[in-house]
Amino acid sequence: MLAWLPFETRAEAERALGPLPEGVEFAPFLDPEDRPWPDSIADVGFLVVPYLSGTSTLARVAEMSSLQVIQLNLAGYDAFLDLVPDGVALCNAAGVHDTGTAEMALALLLAQSRKLDLYARRMPDGHWERDGFGWSIADRRALIVGYGGIGKAIERRLEPFELAAITKVARTARDDVHAFTDLDRLLPEADIVLIACPLTDETAGMFDARRLALLPDGAIVVNVARGPVVDTDALLAETSSGRLRAALDVTDPEPLPQDHPLWHSPGVLIAPHTGGPATSFWPRTNALIARQLAHWAKGEPLENRVR
Numbered sequence: 570m571l572a573w574l575p576f577e578t579r580a581e582a583e584r585a586l587g588p589l590p591e592g593v594e595f596a597p598f599l600d601p602e603d604r605p606w607p608d609s610i611a612d613v614g615f616l617v618v619p620y621l622s623g624t625s626t627l628a629r630v631a632e633m634s635s636l637q638v639i640q641l642n643l644a645g646y647d648a649f650l651d652l653v654p655d656g657v658a659l660c661n662a663a664g665v666h667d668t669g670t671a672e673m674a675l676a677l678l679l680a681q682s683r684k685l686d687l688y689a690r691r692m693p694d695g696h697w698e699r700d701g702f703g704w705s706i707a708d709r710r711a712l713i714v715g716y717g718g719i720g721k722a723i724e725r726r727l728e729p730f731e732l733a734a735i736t737k738v739a740r741t742a743r744d745d746v747h748a749f750t751d752l753d754r755l756l757p758e759a760d761i762v763l764i765a766c767p768l769t770d771e772t773a774g775m776f777d778a779r780r781l782a783l784l785p786d787g788a789i790v791v792n793v794a795r796g797p798v799v800d801t802d803a804l805l806a807e808t809s810s811g812r813l814r815a816a817l818d819v820t821d822p823e824p825l826p827q828d829h830p831l832w833h834s835p836g837v838l839i840a841p842h843t844g845g846p847a848t849s850f851w852p853r854t855n856a857l858i859a860r861q862l863a864h865w866a867k868g869e870p871l872e873n874r875v876r
Contacts, residue, residue: 570592571613571615572613573617598617598626610633611634615638620643627653638660640662642662660873665853666844669846671722672726672847673793674791675723677793711736711761713736715772716737716765717765719793762788817838857873
């Protein structure tokens with residue numbers, strides 16, 4: 570049983586993953602655009618796609634006649650679906666970004682509400698000036714849109730902040746979670762909207778001009794999902810007027826062009842899609858790879874199988 574893993578040596582792999590399961594052999598597989606392909610292409614059974622190397626890692630998948638499992642280091646998998654041969658399992662890395670992305674959501678919310686971006690811009694000039702009262706998230710009503718792994722991680726981090734209410738929304742209702750169809754009723758009561766849902770046909774443009782208009786004056790929109798979930802022109806209109814504020818780790822388009830007016834809209838804080846890439850990513854993705862190798866070696870069901 571041969572596994573291609575994104576490490577230079579077996580010793581490096583075992584420092585990250587722990588001892589490989591009995592019977593599993595190792596071959597290094599790093600970015601194939603920069604490194605030669607391993608000679609064992611016909612023998613590989615378990616392939617880990619190196620982080621951010623993209624679909625180029627499957628350019629020679631037709632030669633991988635022994636392939637059984639493709640393990641991604643990303644939650645997104647749509648670009649890979651059509652490249653995976655019949656009979657090969659495709660597994661994503663759902664969950665490994667939850668911690669980093671939830672931290673980013675809270676960081677963006679706190680920075681926006683307490684004007685940290687404004688004060689940071691004043692630092693190079695040594696300009697000491699208070700800008701009125703900060704906007705505390707305590708006693709506010711938060712709405713988490715997308716109650717999967719990231720949404721749950723956001724909720725856990727919000728709980729100590731003494732909010733008046735935390736309301737959860739997902740595609741379908743369950744227990745104390747509302748459905749997307751309840752958004753029109755819930756938005757007028759939300760001081761904070763934290764968007765963490767996947768980008769699908771249903772969620773694309775979910776926050777359009779009509780829905781943003783339902784939010785109360787002064788509300789903050791935090792997006793750590795995907796840019797197209799929010800209509801950029803509609804958000805720009807609301808922030809330019811000063812009625813709403815936004816803290817964004819994702820935008821549409823992305824990267825945001827240098828001359829885009831969203832950069833200069835009042836009350837907008839933008840980060841360059843950096844929620845997931847955090848030090849918490851590596852121990853979590855390595856733990857997932859280790860578990861998947863153990864499942865594969867024992868013939869057990871794999872985690873996060875998407876095909």
